[in-house]
Amino acid sequence: xxxxxxxxxxxxxxxxxxxxxxxxxxxxxxxxxxxxxxxxxxxxxxxxxxxxxxxxxxxxxxxxxxxxxxxxxxxxxxxxxxxxxxxxxxxxxxxxxxxxxxxxxxxxxxxxxxxxxxxxxxxxxxxxxxxxxxxxxxxxxxxxxxxxxxxxxxxxxxxxxxxxxxxxxxxxxxxxxxxxxxxxxxxxxxxxxxxxxxxxxxxxxxxxxxxxxxxxxxxxxxxxxxxxxxxxxxxxxxxxxxxxxxxxxxxxxxxxxxxxxxxxxxxxxxxxxxxxxxxxxxxxxxxxxxxxxxxxxxxxxxxxxxxxxxxxxxxxxxxxxxxxxxxxxxxxxxxxxxxxxxxxxxxxxxxxxxxxxxxxxxxxxxxxxxxxxxxxxxxxxxxxxxxxxxxxxxxxxxxxxxxxxxxxxxxxxxxxxxxxxxxxxxxxxxxxxxxxxxxxxxxxxxxxxxxxxxxxxxxxxxxxxxxxxxxxxxxxxxxxxxxxxxxxxxxxxxxxxxxxxxxxxxxxxxxxxxxxxxxxxxxxxxxxxxxxxxxxxxxxxxxxxxxxxxxxxxxxxxxxxxxxxxxxxxxxxxxxxxxxxxxxxxxxxxxxxxxxxxxxxxxxx
Numbered sequence: 001x002x003x004x005x006x007x008x009x010x011x012x013x014x015x016x017x018x019x020x021x022x023x024x025x026x027x028x029x030x031x032x033x034x035x036x037x038x039x040x041x042x043x044x045x046x047x048x049x050x051x052x053x054x055x056x057x058x059x060x061x062x063x064x065x066x067x068x069x070x071x072x073x074x075x076x077x078x079x080x081x082x083x084x085x086x087x088x089x090x091x092x093x094x095x096x097x098x099x100x101x102x103x104x105x106x107x108x109x110x111x112x113x114x115x116x117x118x119x120x121x122x123x124x125x126x127x128x129x130x131x132x133x134x135x136x137x138x139x140x141x142x143x144x145x146x147x148x149x150x151x152x153x154x155x156x157x158x159x160x161x162x163x164x165x166x167x168x169x170x171x172x173x174x175x176x177x178x179x180x181x182x183x184x185x186x187x188x189x190x191x192x193x194x195x196x197x198x199x200x201x202x203x204x205x206x207x208x209x210x211x212x213x214x215x216x217x218x219x220x221x222x223x224x225x226x227x228x229x230x231x232x233x234x235x236x237x238x239x240x241x242x243x244x245x246x247x248x249x250x251x252x253x254x255x256x257x258x259x260x261x262x263x264x265x266x267x268x269x270x271x272x273x274x275x276x277x278x279x280x281x282x283x284x285x286x287x288x289x290x291x292x293x294x295x296x297x298x299x300x301x302x303x304x305x306x307x308x309x310x311x312x313x314x315x316x317x318x319x320x321x322x323x324x325x326x327x328x329x330x331x332x333x334x335x336x337x338x339x340x341x342x343x344x345x346x347x348x349x350x351x352x353x354x355x356x357x358x359x360x361x362x363x364x365x366x367x368x369x370x371x372x373x374x375x376x377x378x379x380x381x382x383x384x385x386x387x388x389x390x391x392x393x394x395x396x397x398x399x400x401x402x403x404x405x406x407x408x409x410x411x412x413x414x415x416x417x418x419x420x421x422x423x424x425x426x427x428x429x430x431x432x433x434x435x436x437x438x439x440x441x442x443x444x445x446x447x448x449x450x451x452x453x454x455x456x457x458x459x460x461x462x463x464x465x466x467x468x469x470x471x472x473x474x475x476x477x478x479x480x481x482x483x484x485x486x487x488x489x490x491x492x493x494x495x496x497x498x499x500x501x502x503x504x505x506x507x508x509x510x511x512x513x514x515x516x517x518x519x520x521x522x523x524x525x526x527x528x529x530x531x532x533x534x535x536x537x538x539x540x541x542x543x544x545x546x547x548x549x550x551x552x553x554x555x556x557x558x559x560x561x562x563x564x565x566x567x568x569x570x571x572x573x574x575x576x577x578x579x580x581x582x583x584x585x586x587x588x589x590x591x592x593x594x595x596x597x598x599x600x601x602x603x604x605x
Contacts, residue, residue, distance in 0.1 A: 001116075001242050001243065002252055003235060003239050003251065003252055003253050004339060004340070006116075006235065006238060006239060006242060007067055007091075007235070007340070009115050009116070010065070010067070010091050010111070010115075011065065011067075013110075013111050013115050014063075014065040014093050014107075014111075015065075017063070017107060018061075018063055019061070019063040019064060019065045019093060020059055020060070020061040020063065020064050020065070021064075021065055021066070022044070022059065022064050022065070022066045023066070024066060024067055024068045024069050024089075025038060025043070025044045025066075025068065026038065026295045026296070027069055027070070027071050027291060027292060027295040027297070027304075028295055028296060028297065028304060029043055029044075030542060030548070032046065032166075034165075034166065034168060034169065034170065035166055036303055036304050036307065037070075037071045037072075037304060037307065038068065038069070038070055038071065039070055039071065039072050039166055040068070040070060040090065040092075040166055040230075040232055041066050041068035041070070041090045041091075041092035041094070041230070041232050042092065042094065042164075042166070042171070042209075042211070042230040042232070043166050044066075044068075045064065045094055045096065045230070046166070046170050046171055047539075048096045048228075049096065049170075049171040049211050049214075049224065049226075049228050049230070050170070050171055050214055050224060050225075051224065051225045051226065052556065053537070053539065053556075055096045058537075058539055058540075062095060062096045062097055062098040063093070063094070063095055063098055063099070064093070064094040064095075064096070065091075065092065065093045065094070066090075066092055066094075067089055067090070067091055067092075067235065068089065068090045068092060069087070069088075069089050069090075069291060069295075070087070070088055070089065070090050071086055071087050071088075071288060071291070071292065071307075072085075072086060072088075073086060073307060073310075076311075079280065079281050079284050079285075080276075080277035080278070080280045080281050080284075081200070081247075081277075082200060082203070082240075082246065082247035082248065083203055083234075083236070083237050083240060083247060083248050085234070085236060085248070085284055085288075086284055086285065086288040086311060087284070087287050087288035087291050087292075088234050088235065088236050089234070089235040089236070090232045090233065090234060090235070091232070091233045091234075091235055091238065092230065092231050092232045092233070093107065093229070093231050094228070094229060094230055094231070095228055095229035096226065096228050097226035097227070097228065098229075099229065100210065100227050100229060101139060101140055101143060101176075101210055101229075102143055103229075104208050104210075104229045104231065105140070105143050105144065105147070105176070105208065108178060108206055108208060108231065109147050112178070112205075112206070116238070116241075116242055117242075118180075118241060118242070120147070120148070121184075122180055122181050122182075122184070123148065123152070123178055123179070123180060123181070123205075124148070124152045124153070124154070124178070124179040124181060124194075124195050124202065125144040125147070125148055125152065125153050125154075125176060125177070125178055125179070126153070126154050126155070126156050126160065126161055126176060126177045126179065126195055126196075127140040127141050127144070127153070127154075127155050127156075127161060127174070127176045128140070128155065128156070128157075128158070128161040128162060128174030128175065128176075129155030129156055129157060129161070130155075131157065131158055133221055134174065134213075134221075136155065137155075137161075137174045137176070137210070140174075140176045140210075141153055141155065144176070154194055154195060156195075156196065160177075160196050161174060161175050161176070161177065162174055162175060163175040163207060163209040163230075164209065164211070164215075164230075165214075165215050168215075168217075168219075169214075169215050169216060169217055170214065170215065171211045171213070171214055171224065171228070171230070172209075172211065172213050172214065172215055172221075173209055173210045173211045173212045173213050174209075174210050175207050175208060175209040175210065176207075176208045176210070177195070177204050177205075177206070177207050177208070178204075178205050178206040178207075178208070179195040179202045179203065179204055179205060180202065180203045180205045180237075180241055181201060181202055182200070182201055182202070182203065183201050185201070186201075187199035187201055203237060203240075204237075205233060205237055205238065205241065206231060206232070206233040207231065207232050207233070208229070208231045209229070209230040209231065209232075210227070210228075210229065211224065211227075211228040211229065211230045212224055212227045212228065235253070236248040236251065236253055236254075239251040239252070239253055249280050249283065252336070253336060254283055254336075256332050256335060256336060257283040257286070257287070257329065257332045257333070257336070258279060258280075258283055260328060260329065260332050261279045261282055261283060261319075262279065264319075264328075265279070265319050278318040278319065279318070279319075281314065281315065281318055282315050282318040282319060285311040285312065285314055285315035286315055286326075286329045286330070286333065287333050288311050289308060289311055289312045289315065289355070290330055290333045290334075290344075290351055292304065292307070292308045292311075293308070293347075293350070293351045293354050293355075294341070294343075294344060294347055294351065296486055296488055296504065298354065298486070298504050298505075298506055298596030298597075299312070299354065299357075299358045299361075299506070299596050300596040300597065305596055309358070310412065312355070312358055312362075313362055313412055313415075314412060314414065316359065316362055317412065317414060317415060326352065326355040326356065326359060327352050327355075330348065330351055330352055330355065331348075334348060350484065350486065353506065354506055357506055357507070396421075396422045396423070397416075397421055397422070397423050398423065398424075399423055399424050399425075399427035399428040399430070399431050400431055401423070402416060402421070402423040402428050402431075403428060403431040403432060413425065413428060461496040464496050464604070465494055465495070465496060466574055466575060466576060467576060467581065467582045467583060467604050468494050468498070468499040468602075468603070468604055469494055469499075469573075469574070469575060470531060470563070470575040470576045470579065470582055471499060471521065471582055471585055471602065471604055472492055472494070472499050472501055473561065473563060473567050473569050473571070473575075474521045474524050474525070474563065474566075474567060474579070474582075474585070475499075475501055475517070475521055475585075475600065475602065476489055476501070476503070476547060476567075476569070477547075477563075477566060477567040478517045478520040478521050478524075479503060479505075479517055479600075481520060482513060482516050482517050482520065483505055483509075483513065486504060486505070487503050487504060487505055488503060488504045488547075489501070489502070489503055489547070490502040490503055490504055490593070490597050491593075497603065498588060498601050498602060498603045499601070499602050499603070500599060500600070500601050501599070501600045501601075501602070502593050502597055502598070502599050503597070503598055503599075503600070504596060504597060504598075505596070505597075505598045506596055508590070508591075508592070508598070509590050509598065514587055514590055517587065518585060518586065518587045518602075521585045522584060522585050524563065524566060524579055525579045525580065525582045525583070525584070525585060526580070527564075527579065528578050528579055528580035529563050529564035529566060529578060529579045530563075530564055530577070530578050531561065531562070531563050531564075531575050531576055531577055531578055531579065532561070532562055533559045533560060533561045533562065533571075533573060533575075534559070534560050534562070535557055535558070535559055535560075536557065536558065536560060537556060537557060537558075538555070538556060538557070538558050538570070541558050541560045541570050544560070544568065545568055546560045546568040546569055546570050547567075547568065547569045547570070548569070548570040558570045559571060559572060559573060561573060561575055563579060582604050583604045583605050584604065584605045585602060585603075585604050586602060586603055586604070586605060587600055587601075587602045588601045588602055588603060589601045
């Protein structure tokens with residue numbers, strides 16, 4: 001059974017059981033600033049679980065399914081074993097105030113046994129055994145007794161059988177995991193050898209989450225107004241079981257990539273285990289990078305772009321061999337997924353261009369001697385009259401210095417360790433988290449605050465600012481028309497003299513591109529298009545194609561400003577009534593703001 005057939009069977013089974021198929025959302029979690037990337041199928045449904053939105057209004061159903069592309073870095077050090085990934089696709093069924101534990105378990109069992117033909121003797125189930133906050137989920141244990149012998153049903157603590165929330169706050173609850181038993185025999189380390197044993201005898205296959213609680217901003221656990229179901233099963237792991245392989249890299253979701261790596265490297269069939277692991281890391285990270293770029297992430301030193309850069313450079317560090325071409329690996333990924341994501345083929349050249357540019361940048365960094373880099377940082381510190389960095393003769397560096405080498409020069413922790421440097425890796429991760437938080441808060445402060453309605457601004461200047469504000473809408477749409485839909489707003493600032501607009505784009509605009517953008521904006525101004533707005537729910541605004549600054553946390557109801565049928569954006573306003581009021585638009589400058597981010601300054605006359 002191919003991965004495509006597994007997808008089709010999953011969808012057909014749940015459609016038959018009155019579920020509605022919802023398309024996979026982007027890897028960038030729109031409207032959810034609590035996480036950088038989509039890590040689970042339920043993220044897009046969080047507002048429905050907590051009762052903030054009505055699924056009947058938006059989906060006409062309380063039973064939903066999706067095959068959601070996801071990305072997690074929490075298990076990045078495990079990538080290379082039999083079944084861990086960064087990028088994966090999650091099969092999930094969801095019930096929002098409809099069915100609960102009994103039906104969720106019945107549906108999962110029917111699908112695995114009847115549709116996937118999995119040997120039930122290979123399956124075990126776990127449930128939440130309770131703690132001081134929430135009592136044991138004995139009901140789930142009893143429900144599983146209809147499917148499995150008692151000895152194959154086990155209770156575990158919150159660490160193993162409690163799921164969520166995806167961020168610091170949100171829906172969560174006890175869960176029941178279905179585990180697949182590969183050997184049927186205890187391991188050498190533990191004669192009991194039950195699910196969650198570290199020997200890899202068992203693999204978690206499907207997680208059924210009983211989402212009946214919510215953690216608020218104060219960290220308090222409260223019951224939700226409704227009882228909900230959220231399940232997740234990795235397509236790669238299911239393919240491993242159904243296709244009777246030893247690991248996910250032997251399934252049809254990876255095998256062509258693995259064979260290409262084996263042919264290209266000097267390791268032939270990769271006899272050494274360490275080389276096999278490295279080849280798997282390369283395969284996983286190439287695939288992950290392709291899909292991150294596909295969903296609009298660009299290489300940078302912060303947020304999603306930082307994750308993309310990290311996995312790309314980690315992939316680059318795995319092998320050095322002649323005639324290496326990222327294009328060949330990108331094409332293998334497209335070959336695997338073209339029927340599921342046909343738009344990937346249209347993005348091929350753009351994805352390849354991003355890969356090549358980043359590789360060139362990384363080559364320059366690799367040519368620098370690590371000692372020289374540290375000496376440069378030392379010199380900068382001395383110039384600022386701060387404490388000296390550890391000298392180049394030493395191999396001990398602080399976590400802050402390790403982070404600086406990583407974020408500024410791209411020298412990954414793995415690269416530093418291979419060069420013989422010693423630093424506290426736990427503290428390094430803490431440093432990384434601190435910078436993520438600063439990055440997030442900085443992004444929130446930068447957006448908005450144009451003071452468009454302030455009474456302190458003279459009327460003449462206020463009108464100029466309104467004209468510039470409407471110009472930013474035309475500018476963003478013109479940039480997307482000329483450069484492509486990967487262009488997304490990264491920040492905006494307006495004063496009485498000019499507008500500043502930051503946007504995602506991997507390279508400097510040519511003079512011709514700048515002129516085409518400027519001309520297109522002025523054409524829309526000459527067309528004197530009407531400007532209007534409507535109030536609507538945020539989700540509806542996104543569905544009709546309204547552009548949004550996705551780092552901003554929008555209210556449930558938003559204004560969507562439309563410039564005729566040319567541009568739609570979620571915005572608070574105010575704007576001109578028709579574009580002819582703007583005047584002549586002129587781009588003053590275009591330059592880099594940061595890696596992968598360009599900045600345009602413009603004015604109106």
